[in-house]
Amino acid sequence: xxxxxxxxxxxTMAVAVVVLVALWEGYKWVGDQTGxxxxxxxxxxxxxxxDITMPHVGDIAGELFxxxxxxxxxxxxxxxxxxxxxxxxxxxxxxxTLGVVVGMGLAVLMLRWRFAERGLLPWINVSQTVPLIALxxxxxxxxxxxxxxxxxxxxxISTYLTFFPVAVSGLRGLQxxxxxxxxxxxxxxxxxxxxxxxxxxxxxxxxxxxxxKLAATLSVVGAIVGEISIGTKTGLGxxxxxxxxxxxxxxxxxxxxxxxxxxxGLFVFGLVNGAEWLVMRRSRQVAG
Amino acid sequence: MNATSDxxxxxxxxxxxxxxxxxxxxxxxxxxxxxxxxGEFVSLIGPxxxxxxxxxxxxxxxxxxxxxTVTVFAxxxxxxxxxxxxxxxxxxxxxxxxxSVAANIELPLELHDWSKADRSARSAAMLELVRLEExxxxxxxxxxxxxxxxxxxxRALSFEPRLLLMDEPFGALDEMTREHMQGELLxxxxxxxxxxxxxxxxxxxxxxxxxxxxxLSPRPGRISSVVEVDLGDRTDDTREDPEFFRVAxxxxxxxxxxxxGE
Ligand SMILES: Nc1ncnc2c1ncn2[C@@H]1O[C@H](COP(=O)(O)OP(=O)(O)OP(=O)(O)O)[C@@H](O)[C@H]1O
Ligand SMILES: [Mg+2]
Numbered sequence: 399x400x401x402x403x404x405x406x407x408x409x410t411m412a413v414a415v416v417v418l419v420a421l422w423e424g425y426k427w428v429g430d431q432t433g434x435x436x437x438x439x440x441x442x443x444x445x446x447x448x449d450i451t452m453p454h455v456g457d458i459a460g461e462l463f464x465x466x467x468x469x470x471x472x473x474x475x476x477x478x479x480x481x482x483x484x485x486x487x488x489x490x491x492x493x494x495t496l497g498v499v500v501g502m503g504l505a506v507l508m509l510r511w512r513f514a515e516r517g518l519l520p521w522i523n524v525s526q527t528v529p530l531i532a533l534x535x536x537x538x539x540x541x542x543x544x545x546x547x548x549x550x551x552x553x554x555i556s557t558y559l560t561f562f563p564v565a566v567s568g569l570r571g572l573q574x575x576x577x578x579x580x581x582x583x584x585x586x587x588x589x590x591x592x593x594x595x596x597x598x599x600x601x602x603x604x605x606x607x608x609x610x611k612l613a614a615t616l617s618v619v620g621a622i623v624g625e626i627s628i629g630t631k632t633g634l635g636x637x638x639x640x641x642x643x644x645x646x647x648x649x650x651x652x653x654x655x656x657x658x659x660x661x662x663g664l665f666v667f668g669l670v671n672g673a674e675w676l677v678m679r680r681s682r683q684v685a686g
Numbered sequence: 687m688n689a690t691s692d693x694x695x696x697x698x699x700x701x702x703x704x705x706x707x708x709x710x711x712x713x714x715x716x717x718x719x720x721x722x723x724x725g726e727f728v729s730l731i732g733p734x735x736x737x738x739x740x741x742x743x744x745x746x747x748x749x750x751x752x753x754x755t756v757t758v759f760a761x762x763x764x765x766x767x768x769x770x771x772x773x774x775x776x777x778x779x780x781x782x783x784x785x786s787v788a789a790n791i792e793l794p795l796e797l798h799d800w801s802k803a804d805r806s807a808r809s810a811a812m813l814e815l816v817r818l819e820e821x822x823x824x825x826x827x828x829x830x831x832x833x834x835x836x837x838x839x840x841r842a843l844s845f846e847p848r849l850l851l852m853d854e855p856f857g858a859l860d861e862m863t864r865e866h867m868q869g870e871l872l873x874x875x876x877x878x879x880x881x882x883x884x885x886x887x888x889x890x891x892x893x894x895x896x897x898x899x900x901x902l903s904p905r906p907g908r909i910s911s912v913v914e915v916d917l918g919d920r921t922d923d924t925r926e927d928p929e930f931f932r933v934a935x936x937x938x939x940x941x942x943x944x945x946x947g948e
Binding site: 576578579581582583584585586587588592596597600601603 | 743746748767768769770772773774776778780782784793794796797798851
């Protein structure tokens with residue numbers, strides 16, 4: 399049953415890729431035919447379709463397998479990007495883990511004390527309106543002054559994005575049990591923490607996993623933005639920065655690095671999905 | 687030994703007002719006095735909204751009276767709850783979906799720090815009691831409503847509470863399942879010798895199950911009459927016994943009087 403669903407997901411994703419490629423190349427073809435206007439009109443296409451703005455899919459794919467010189471070594475682009483992505487992945491993982499801890503901590507705090515909910519929730523919402531680009535240098539500078547490695551500063555930026563969905567959905571999930579269930583626990587004279595562990599946390603799982611998936615993807619975004627804004631020497635953010643500077647001459651490379659970032663995002667998303675599948679397996683077995 | 691120590695539940699002059707003192711306050715209960723003897727089975731019956739659930743929740747210390755006191759086994763209700771004297775069954779089974787049937791039954795035992803071996807031994811015995819031996823490993827959503835309700839009764843009984851509080855536990859069941867469950871409940875009640883306060887809408891149910899039927903009147907809820915039931919040991923034939931009909935009629939007339947506002 400699980401295999402069937404995985405197969406279906408794989409097929410859907412493959413079809414989506416094919417459709418995207420077809421649209422991309424079709425758009426380029428139309429642009430080439432008409433000289434950059436909508437067919438039969440003189441209205442310009444929204445995006446110019448030349449090979450700099452929109453390289454051929456084949457060229458981007460080819461770039462992925464071409465060699466790139468990194469320092470004294472030469473290696474295929476895929477390996478080069480994978481190495482960079484591994485660094486970003488580590489930062490994102492630290493950021494995600496911290497984000498889950500902080501987010502769950504805040505959720506439990508707000509659950510326990512109504513005044514904490516009233517006092518904290520607005521600030522938690524406001525926190526996400528602070529532009530990351532402005533925040534990143536502050537956080538990283540602070541981390542450097544404390545003597546922490548840059549990687550930790552970057553992870554903190556990632557945490558800043560990830561704690562938010564966890565805190566908000568976590569609180570909703572912890573508050574989700576029926577009055578009946580809460581009263582049942584009360585009738586057993588169950589202490590507060592026992593109600594948390596045996597009732598509220600299990601009930602919150604259905605709310606938490608969607609939040610974790612969002613947080614996992616955001617953790618990669620946060621790590622890359624962090625890398626870019628402090629200009630680290632490694633990580634996918636570095637690769638994106640380097641390739642962006644030479645976009646005009648070598649656009650395929652920037653696209654290749656963007657693909658690597660998406661792949662990393664998909665990978666962490668998949669990891670959380672797998673964790674959910676493991677944790678929720680039993681309740682799902684009987685859902686149908 | 688004081689005078690109330692051999693009485694299971696004493697409700698003394700209890701008033702309950704919902705609301706913060708504004709114009710829309712609801713006086714749910716006014717001047718309730720009720721005593722339940724140990725091992726007694728008492729039913730509360732009355733029109734919808736008359737305060738049956740409220741009274742049950744006051745006894746169970748899920749609510750606090752606005753005035754008056756509730757004493758359970760010679761202790762304040764609050765202390766009785768902390769002493770884990772209560773087993774409660776609500777109208778909905780209220781099982782935890784993520785726990786197996788056996789784990790649901792063991793929930794109160796976990797909270798009372800029973801050992802793993804004792805817990806599984808007890809849940810197995812309880813499953814037998816409610817005739818669900820084969821379903822310990824199932825999950826609540828795999829069971830019918832009536833089976834779930836039996837699990838919730840097993841859960842309430844698992845730690846042998848001294849007082850069982852039941853709020854329309856069979857409300858959602860069809861007539862045949864309901865009668866079957868009533869039989870089971872009486873069997874369990876006899877075997878465990880626990881005290882039961884039972885809320886219901888059904889006249890035959892109250893008559894069949896109880897030693898005493900307490901009839902409540904609405905707005906504000908008061909005890910309007912108490913019907914003694916003396917049917918001996920219940921069997922399936924009891925439901926066709928002339929005495930059963932006589933008592934049921936008495937309860938019905940008490941209820942009619944209440945509805946007519948007398
Ligand atoms: N939490 C509450 N807040 C405000 N009013 C309440 C609350 N609970 C009950 N009431 C009111 O108290 C009165 C009695 O309610 P209760 O639930 O005890 O009735 P009941 O006899 O159990 O009714 P039913 O047979 O329909 O279950 C009702 O008028 C109801 O509106
Ligand atoms: Mg009720």
